[in-house]
Amino acid sequence: MKKKTVAVGVFLCFLIFSIATTGISAETSTLSIEAWDYYYDKEFDEAIKLFQQEAKLHSDWCDPYDGLGWSYLQKGDFKKAEKYFKKSLEIYAYYQNSLSGMQEVNAWKYRRFNRAWAYYYSGELDKAISIFNEILSERTERFPRKELWRVNSGLGWAYFAKGDYDETIINFKKVLDVKRDNSDAMKGLGFAYFAKGDLDN
Secondary structure (H helix, E strand, C coil): CHHHHHHHHHHHHHHHHHHHHHCCCHHHHHHHHHHHHHHHCCCHHHHHHHHHHHHHHCCCCHHHHHHHHHHHHHCCCHHHHHHHHHHHHHHCCCCHHHHHHHHHHHHHHHHHHHHHHHHHHCCCHHHHHHHHHHHHHCCCCCCCHHHHHHHHHHHHHHHHHHCCHHHHHHHHHHHHHHCCCCHHHHHHHHHHHHHCCCCCC
């Protein structure tokens, strides 16, 4: 009997310590359950309200930020989804739910870029060029602005395949303005100059 009492006491001490150090409480656990219930019922606005409440109570807990990320993702607001998934991963870099969420966000960011390359490889060069140009001209930040040189690279190869060597050169030079040692752009420029009969460049 004495051993059993000691064991129970040790367990209760461990439980109290866990709650104190992880920030889990009956209130936040209830909020989390209710918020995810709303999420799975596709009532995303209600889920967001509860996840926001939970985030205020426990700003050092991954779950509310992860829930906000998935809720905004389902609403089609990928920028906010990315913001909250990153916040969750700042707290715990290996939180699998949020890592999966970031994969969804990145798939959205690069979807049209990948579609343009699919058109390129299928020989539908005008469609590829059209999508690449749309990405360059858009004012949103859906495609990472610091990676726009990749779009210029795609245009360079698409124009080369069409035989438009002047546009090929323009776009590969834009790549090299950002990535001075990019071997792919250098190769593309070499091919374009050779095709034009310009052996001095």
